[in-house]
Amino acid sequence: MNSNPAEIGLRIKEARKAAKLSQTELADMLNKTLRTVQKYESGEIEPSIATINSIAGALNVSPAELIGYQKQELRLDTLSDVLFVLNELNKKAGLRFDIDVRRPPHYDEWTCSVRFNGNDATATYNADLCLFMERYAAERERLESYWTNQEAFDDWFERELAYYANSRLTDKEVEVLSFTERIKRRDALVEKFVEDQRKQKKAAEENGDQ
Numbered sequence: 204m205n206s207n208p209a210e211i212g213l214r215i216k217e218a219r220k221a222a223k224l225s226q227t228e229l230a231d232m233l234n235k236t237l238r239t240v241q242k243y244e245s246g247e248i249e250p251s252i253a254t255i256n257s258i259a260g261a262l263n264v265s266p267a268e269l270i271g272y273q274k275q276e277l278r279l280d281t282l283s284d285v286l287f288v289l290n291e292l293n294k295k296a297g298l299r300f301d302i303d304v305r306r307p308p309h310y311d312e313w314t315c316s317v318r319f320n321g322n323d324a325t326a327t328y329n330a331d332l333c334l335f336m337e338r339y340a341a342e343r344e345r346l347e348s349y350w351t352n353q354e355a356f357d358d359w360f361e362r363e364l365a366y367y368a369n370s371r372l373t374d375k376e377v378e379v380l381s382f383t384e385r386i387k388r389r390d391a392l393v394e395k396f397v398e399d400q401r402k403q404k405k406a407a408e409e410n411g412d413q
Contacts, residue, residue, distance in 0.1 A: 207245030208265075211255075214269050216244040218262040232261040252366050274364070288316070295372045299326035328370060335363060365406035 219229050231239040233254070242248045243258075250258065252266070259266040267274070279285055285295045301320065303334060306313040320326070321333035342359050380388070 205245070208249035210271055211249065211269060212244045212246040215250075215258055215262075217257075218264045219244075222262045224262070228260070233257055247386060252362075255365060256362050259361075262310045265361040267361050269370060270368045272364055272368035280315065282384070289360060294374055296375045297327035297329075298322055298332065298374060299329060328372070331367065331370060335367070 219226070224232075226240045226244070227237050230237045233240070239248075243250050243254075247324075254288055255266050255269050277288075279288070292300070298319070301318045302315065303318055304315045319329045319332050321330040323329045340352075342356055346353065346356045
């Protein structure tokens with residue numbers, strides 16, 4: 204984690220006092236030494252995310268609260284709000300998504316999807332997002348199939364928020380291009396697309412002959 208250990212320590216101390224526990228009692232609950240808990244609270248050492256989760260459980264607070272992550276007040280009251288969030292995602296460096304739209308008559312169903320390529324080396328956080336979505340899908344399935352409850356799902360999600368709280372996003376740099384340069388780049392992409400289509404068609408024909 205990249206949080207300030209002193210700030211984390213202060214929040215641990217405040218949460219411990221709010222829970223009316225001594226440092227010794229917290230140490231016993233965590234199976235740690237008193238000196239270790241003292242080092243956590245003083246910021247001398249930074250607890251791992253696993254330890255943060257254990258401390259949060261002992262003090263009945265969320266891990267994200269100890270990390271210092273402040274959840275944004277995000278209201279999604281209309282479809283326009285969802286579209287706004289999607290566009291904001293598109294403005295962030297480190298994330299890159301593809302959009303796949305399929306509809307009749309070329310496909311049986313009308314579907315659309317937003318796809319993050321976890322192997323895209325130019326998008327720093329794509330792999331992290333793919334890992335999270337894999338876990339999210341599994342946890343949501345457990346919730347919807349009644350293997351767990353909403354409280355357990357929310358607890359899991361709070362731990363995920365704490366884990367990724369220090370993965371800072373920055374805005375993409377907006378390119379300012381002249382008309383001539385923009386057209387030049389557009390034509391290069393069109394030319395590449397046509398060439399790729401030609402190669403795919405040729406490969407399909409050769410496979411058909413075999």
